[in-house]
């Protein structure tokens with residue numbers, strides 16, 4: 348069995364989660380950065396995991412486009428979805444619903460909110476300014492949810 352872990356990441360958190368999934372897996376996995384991917388052949392994978400992140404209430408448009416364009420193949424295979432964000436509970440759930448189309452959400456065998464990070468060292472001036480106002484901190488925050496990442500790996504059978 349071969350699994351594709353496809354992600355879009357702005358400051359590296361979603362990329363880190365994708366690599367954590369790969370490290371946990373006992374079967375073959377490819378970690379694919381959608382920003383760099385060329386001629387991606389989804390047919391060559393048995394299972395697919397897709398992840399992105401939220402910035403100013405929105406998921407990356409590249410991820411939305413990918414999900415729309417590949418809806419048929421993504422709904423023909425075991426599918427896992429994950430999202431990096433700092434919000435919790437209802438707000439996080441609402442962001443998840445907005446990030447992935449309903450067809451994919453209802454088909455997915457696993458959907459996880461994997462937490463997020465505030466990485467000031469990777470932000471530009473405007474992002475730092477916004478984040479200081481919103482999060483009321485100028486210190487980096489690390490809230491990656493390892494338990495949710497593990498649960499996603501279990502649901503997707505990556506330990507088999």
Ligand SMILES: Cc1cc2nc3c(=O)[nH]c(=O)nc-3n(C[C@H](O)[C@H](O)[C@H](O)COP(=O)(O)O)c2cc1C
Nearest residue numbers: 356357358359360361400403404432433434463464
């Ligand atoms: C400018 C900016 C805006 C953000 N806006 C939101 C937001 O609206 N909701 C949220 O839950 N998290 C928000 N976050 C937190 C990100 O989702 C978090 O930093 C995540 O780990 C980013 O993952 P990435 O580095 O893979 O893109 C924001 C972060 C930044 C830097």
